Each structure stands twice: as structure tokens, then as C-alpha cells.
Amino acid sequence: MDPVIIVGAGPVGLTLALALARQEVPSVVLDEGPGKDEQRPARTVVLREDTTALVERLTGFPLSEAGFRWAGWRSMRRKQVMREIAFDTQGSGDAGSSRHTAGTRGAQDSRDIHASRYAEGSADAEEYAAPLHIAQHALTGALRDAIVHERLIKVAVNSRLDSIEQETSGVTAHTRGAKGTWWHGSYLVGCDGPRSTVRKLQDIRFPGRTAVERHAVAALRTELPWPGEALLHRMPPWRTSGPSAGEVTARPLADDAWRLDWLLPPGKDLVTPDLLLARIRETLAGWSGGSTPAYELLDTGVHTVHHRLARRWRVGRVFLAGDAAHLLGALGTQGLDEGLRDADNLAWKLALAWHHGPHETLLDSYQVERRAVVAARLRAADQALPLLRGGGGLRSYVPGSARGHDTLLTDGHLGRGPLGAPGAYADSPLAPPHADSAAPVDTAPGAPVVDVRVTAEDGSFVRLRERLGRGVLLVMLIAPGTGVWERKHWVTAGVMPRLAAAVTALPHPAELLVAESYPGAAAHTVLLVRPDGHLVTAFSGVRPADLYEAAEATLGGPTKAEATASTG
Structure with a gap:
């Protein structure tokens, strides 16, 4: 069978x-550029x-060696910064006034500044691990x-697509050069x-909306007062280099580097080098107590x-993914992150169709x-933008009203x-019908599963995420106590033989x-997980018929050939 053609080498x-290759599906990547x-x-x-x-998992490369997973997040608003400056400049002034300002500052700490730490090993590390910046x-x-x-x-370099033709059994693409x-x-x-050529050729x-937000960006190497923490500073008070444009964001990178983003006012005003340098100097000085550190x-x-x-x-045998299908990025939403989720979702479905015929x-x-x-993410951002960027109104005068928005x-x-949590496929056409044996767990059906430690079929202890992306379904039994005993002692005991037989009988390869x-999850709960790590459903105990029905639904139901065979 012909390979999958992938247009774009981003x-x-x-x-x-890579995801298709892990599932034994060949591909040709048409790279418009030189391959660098x-x-x-x-x-x-x-x-x-x-x-x-x-x-x-796909590259075998620890990305943290090339990026930075920040240790915390600091959110700062104008009111708190102004109080700190007022306290610092009173110095030898009235002692009573100083004590009052200091007390006010302390009271404001819990309301206006919060640093959420997600250091590895903390109680919340697994649920709220810090993002990677790279x-x-x-x-x-x-x-x-x-x-x-x-x-x-x-990978075919210097290959610019200019036409696509679809047939019943495949698709043909032409590159010029x-x-x-x-x-x-x-x-x-x-x-x-x-500017997807594929999208335009398919007349999609x-x-x-254009220019929802604009940011001036600088990458620099310097020392900031909060090493390892990302910073969101709302409405800094020191702005002198032009119209106040709201927030400044600083995110750490590897090798003591930082990326700084300044939200620009609406419009198309040119950001000159002099203006950007002035913003860098005043921002670094504002964060460092008045003097600009070396950078x-x-x-x-x-x-x-x-x-x-x-x-x-x-459209038929043609699909869109990543920026060709969606653009987002306001208010902290991340377009590339969603694009990678597109690839993860599509890969196992294309692999099944490639190996077993289209479904x-x-x-x-x-x-x-x-x-x-993605539509839900865009709606959330569009609804939040007027609250977070509009300013003014009664809301500005209500104490503490900005906390929820921050x-x-x-x-x-x-x-x-x-704006940021991984999406759940709650209304998926692949969701199985409700079964009386369904059991509640903290993960909703369609949502990504929690990355718990599991025992694999060879007896090794691995993380659940390590078993994803191979095109097989995952069936996970919750069995307290199995972690302290060798697998040979419990693999033939209790419900295991019956569950193993049910997994072997599923309509698609699955790993137990x-x-x-x-x-x-209670003891003896059985979870069915898709190849991309989203929960299908959970059952109370071993229910072979219900498990089979859920697995079949996850694959889109029986194919036409299977349905014809069953009725003929």
C-alpha cells in the first residue's frame, strides 16, 4: 500500500x-525548504x-536538555508593585506611615502575588507539572x-506542492521544482x-479574526530576581517608552536565557529597534530595583x-492538522501544543485504516x-479577552474582582x-453506549488518563504513557497489592485469567x-484506554461482553464488510 503523504516539515x-512509523506505516514528508x-x-x-x-517517546530525546521546565509561576499586578515602591521610597519618613504601608503590603501578598511551584516530587507535581519552554x-x-x-x-526537500488529485484508492500530489x-x-x-496550500487546493x-493580539518579543541572556520562575506582570507602572500596553511576560529558557513578551496596543504601529531596546532596559530595571542588569x-x-x-x-483522503487547520495563541493558549495533539489523534486512526482498510x-x-x-479553546479565549484586556467598568473598583481573571x-x-487544560472528547462518535457495569473514576470518559505506574505484560514497572502510541488498546486492571509482589505470583490468580482471556478476544490488539x-478507581476496576491516551470507559470488575462492545465502538464500530458478514 502507498505511504501517507505529509505536506510540511514543521x-x-x-x-x-514518527507517530505513523511507530505503527509501521510509511510516509513521505514534502519539505518546501532545504531540510534545515x-x-x-x-x-x-x-x-x-x-x-x-x-x-x-517518539524521539527518545529528553527535551528538558534543550528546553526549560520552569519551577514556578509568578503573577504580579500594578497595585502590588506600586505599594512596594511606595514603601521603599519612604525610608526615613514617618515611622507610623512606614509600618502601615508594610502591613498593607503583607496583606496584599496573598491577593496580588502568587507563586505556584510545581517542583518535581511535590504533592501536586503529577497533576500540575510545569510546562516545558523550548x-x-x-x-x-x-x-x-x-x-x-x-x-x-x-523526507523530500525543496518540494513545493502545487496540485492534489484524489482517486478511490488513494491520492496523488505533484511538487514543482x-x-x-x-x-x-x-x-x-x-x-x-x-498559508496552507493543501487547504487552498481543497477549497476549505x-x-x-486577524491580529487578536500583538507582542514584541526579545530573547536575551541575563539574571532575573526569580531564577527558574516564569513571570506574568500585569500593567507595570514604569512604562515610559511609549503607550502603556499592559502585561509583560518572562519565560525562562535553557542556558540562562529568557524570552520576554510585551503586549502591544491595538493597531499596526511599527516596533522599532530603539523602542524595543528601551522596553528591554526599563523592564529589566523595573524588575531589578531601578538599575538595568547586564544582558x-x-x-x-x-x-x-x-x-x-x-x-x-x-476531504476524502485529505486531512488538515496544526496551523493549517487552526490558529490560536491569545491569553496563553498554545497553537503548536494543539497541533501535536492533532498528530497524536490522527496517527492511530490513519494507521488502522492503512493496515485494515478505511473505516x-x-x-x-x-x-x-x-x-x-480547538473551537472550545477559541471560544474561551474570545469570551475572556474583553474581561482581561478591556479594563474600566464597575469591575475595576470592586476589591479582589480581578483575582478570578488573573x-x-x-x-x-x-x-x-x-484556556489551557487538555481537551476531552466528551461527544466523540467513538464513545461506547452506556453500560450498567460502568464505574466512575476521576477521569471523565474522553479525557486524557493520569500517568500512573503500571506493570506491563513482561512484568516490568513502567509509566502508563510509555505504552501509548503503538496503535494498540490498553486495558488496565486496578489491583491493590500487586506492586509489591512479582507478577508470577498474581498473574494466574483472582480475576486475571478471565480478564486476560477477554483482552485476547477483543476485535483489535490490546495490552493488559x-x-x-x-x-x-475502586479495586478491580477495569479501564479501557485509546492508543492516544484518552479514556474510553471504566467497568466495575471483569465484563467481557461490555469490554468487547466498548472496544468495537472505539474503533468506529464494525466495518461494512464485518457488518455484511454478520448479517449474511
């Missing part, structure tokens, strides 16, 4: 190619914990290095960015955020699931809440795992 396209990426320190990405794990060229480099060793992936080439594939996925509309400027740029959503993500319900579910999640914004940057515990 992080999403390369991730999809320009090093731009100011062009960085933020990855949530599960997408970081996805890339590390230069995009470092991420792409790790993906390219992994592809070099993949026999199932071919010195030697125009025709490429024959089973499916084609457009991962070719905001891409409605939305090395590495890179600068202007980042414009657009919000757009493609009307369709699938329309399964392939259609990619658009239904992923488009709904939390909404910081949660977006941290990968939590409506055992966990000591899972949040909210």
Missing part, C-alpha cells in the same frame, strides 16, 4: 511521520506535560534527528502552516496572534474530536482551566496492564 508534520531550520531563539514554544511526553528550532532538530534513523520515513515529481499516497495530511474556508540580546521579533478555524479538517466513522472522528476541542490567565499559561491504584 514540528506537527515530523511528529505525525533557522535558529531563532525568540521563536519558542510551550509544551504541556503530555505533549512533551509524546515527543520524547526554542522551536531545538524541538524540530530533535524530531529531524529521530527521522534520520527511520526506515519508513522519506527543477524536476517536477508526482507522489502517490494512501492519504495526504496538510501540516503546511497558516478558514474564517476567523546579552540574542534575538527579537514581533509575534501576531490570529484566531482562525478551518471549516473542514477532512469512515473512525476517520471522520478526527475532525469531530479535534475541531470541537487566575484564568495564569492557568492558561500553565496548561490548566478552559495492572496498576496498584488510579485516582477515584
Whole structure:
């Protein structure tokens, strides 16, 4: 069978190619460029914990060596900073006044500044692990290095797409250049960015809003007062280099580098080098007590955020993913992170179709699931923007009224809440019908599972996420006490033989795992997990018929051939 054609060699396209290769599906990546990426320190990405794990699983490279997982998050608003300055400048003034200001400052600490630490090993580390901040060229480099060793992936450089033709059994793409080439594939996925040629050739509309936010960006090497913490500073008071534009964000990178973002006022005013340098100096001075610390400027740029959503993500054998399908990024939402989730969702479905023949319900579910999640993220950002950026009104005068809005914004940057938390496929067409044996756990059906420690079939202890992305279903039994005994002592005891037989009989290959515990799950609960790590459902005890029905639904139901055979 022909390979999958992937148009675009950015992080999403390369991730999809690696994810398909892990499931024994060949692909051809059409790279418009020369196969190398320009090093731009100011062009960085933020990855949530599960997408970081996805890339590390595919590349075998620990991304933290090239990026930075910040140890905490500090949110600061104008009111608190002004109180600190007032206290510091009173010095030898009236003692009573100083004591009053100091007391006020202390009282404000819990309301206006919060530093949420997610250090490894803390009680909340697993649930609220800090995001990874990494230069995009470092991420792409790790993906390219992994592809070099993949026999199932071919990268065609200097290959610019100019036409697509679909047939019943496949798709043909033509690239122009010195030697125009025709490429024959089973499916084609457009991962070719905001100006996607694939999207245009398929005549797919891409409605939305332009320039929702603009940011001036600088990458620099310096020392800041809070090493290892990201900072969100709302409405800093020292701005003198132009119109006040609201917040400043600082995120740590590897090698003592930082990325600083200044929210720009609406409009298209030119950000000159002199203006940007003035903002760098005054911001660093404001954070460092009045004097600008030494710094090395590495890179600068202007980042414009657009919000757009493609009307369709699938046309026959052609799919869209990443920036070709959606653009977002305001208020801490991360477009590339969502693009990697697109690749993870699509890979196992294309792999099943490639190996076993097309299944329309399964392939259609990619658009239904992923488009709904991104649309919800865009709606949340659009609803929050007037509250967080508008200012004025009665809300500004109500004490403490901004706290919820600040939390909404910081949660977006941290990968939590409506702006940042991983989406759940609650209304998926792959959801099984409700069964009387269904058991509640803390993870809702369709949501990503918690990364607990499990015992694999060979008796080794691994993390649940290490078993994802191989195209098989995961069946996990919760059995307290199994973690302290060797597998040979319990693998043939209790419910295990019956469950093992039920897993073997499923309509698709599945791996049986055992966990000591899972949040909210009682003993002998059985969880069914998709290849991309989203929970299908959970059962109270071993229910072979219910488990089979849920697994079949996860695959999109029986194929036409299977349905015909069962009725004929």
C-alpha cells in the first residue's frame, strides 16, 4: 500500500511521520525548504506535560536538555508593585506611615502575588507539572534527528506542492521544482502552516479574526530576581517608552536565557529597534530595583496572534492538522501544543485504516474530536479577552474582582482551566453506549488518563504513557497489592485469567496492564484506554461482553464488510 503523504516539515508534520512509523506505516514528508531550520531563539514554544511526553517517546530525546521546565509561576499586578515602591521610597519618613504601608503590603501578598511551584516530587507535581519552554528550532532538530534513523520515513526537500488529485484508492500530489515529481499516497495530511496550500487546493474556508493580539518579543541572556520562575506582570507602572500596553511576560529558557513578551496596543504601529531596546532596559530595571542588569540580546521579533478555524479538517483522503487547520495563541493558549495533539489523534486512526482498510466513522472522528476541542479553546479565549484586556467598568473598583481573571490567565499559561487544560472528547462518535457495569473514576470518559505506574505484560514497572502510541488498546486492571509482589505470583490468580482471556478476544490488539491504584478507581476496576491516551470507559470488575462492545465502538464500530458478514 502507498505511504501517507505529509505536506510540511514543521514540528506537527515530523511528529505525525514518527507517530505513523511507530505503527509501521510509511510516509513521505514534502519539505518546501532545504531540510534545515533557522535558529531563532525568540521563536519558542510551550509544551504541556503530555505533549512533551509524546515527543520524547517518539524521539527518545529528553527535551528538558534543550528546553526549560520552569519551577514556578509568578503573577504580579500594578497595585502590588506600586505599594512596594511606595514603601521603599519612604525610608526615613514617618515611622507610623512606614509600618502601615508594610502591613498593607503583607496583606496584599496573598491577593496580588502568587507563586505556584510545581517542583518535581511535590504533592501536586503529577497533576500540575510545569510546562516545558523550548526554542522551536531545538524541538524540530530533535524530531529531524529521530527521522534520520527511520526506515519508513522519506523526507523530500525543496518540494513545493502545487496540485492534489484524489482517486478511490488513494491520492496523488505533484511538487514543482527543477524536476517536477508526482507522489502517490494512501492519504495526504496538510501540516503546511497558516498559508496552507493543501487547504487552498481543497477549497476549505478558514474564517476567523486577524491580529487578536500583538507582542514584541526579545530573547536575551541575563539574571532575573526569580531564577527558574516564569513571570506574568500585569500593567507595570514604569512604562515610559511609549503607550502603556499592559502585561509583560518572562519565560525562562535553557542556558540562562529568557524570552520576554510585551503586549502591544491595538493597531499596526511599527516596533522599532530603539523602542524595543528601551522596553528591554526599563523592564529589566523595573524588575531589578531601578538599575538595568547586564544582558546579552540574542534575538527579537514581533509575534501576531490570529484566531482562525478551518471549516473542514477532512476531504476524502485529505486531512488538515496544526496551523493549517487552526490558529490560536491569545491569553496563553498554545497553537503548536494543539497541533501535536492533532498528530497524536490522527496517527492511530490513519494507521488502522492503512493496515485494515478505511473505516469512515473512525476517520471522520478526527475532525469531530479535534475541531470541537480547538473551537472550545477559541471560544474561551474570545469570551475572556474583553474581561482581561478591556479594563474600566464597575469591575475595576470592586476589591479582589480581578483575582478570578488573573487566575484564568495564569492557568492558561500553565496548561490548566478552559484556556489551557487538555481537551476531552466528551461527544466523540467513538464513545461506547452506556453500560450498567460502568464505574466512575476521576477521569471523565474522553479525557486524557493520569500517568500512573503500571506493570506491563513482561512484568516490568513502567509509566502508563510509555505504552501509548503503538496503535494498540490498553486495558488496565486496578489491583491493590500487586506492586509489591512479582507478577508470577498474581498473574494466574483472582480475576486475571478471565480478564486476560477477554483482552485476547477483543476485535483489535490490546495490552493488559495492572496498576496498584488510579485516582477515584475502586479495586478491580477495569479501564479501557485509546492508543492516544484518552479514556474510553471504566467497568466495575471483569465484563467481557461490555469490554468487547466498548472496544468495537472505539474503533468506529464494525466495518461494512464485518457488518455484511454478520448479517449474511
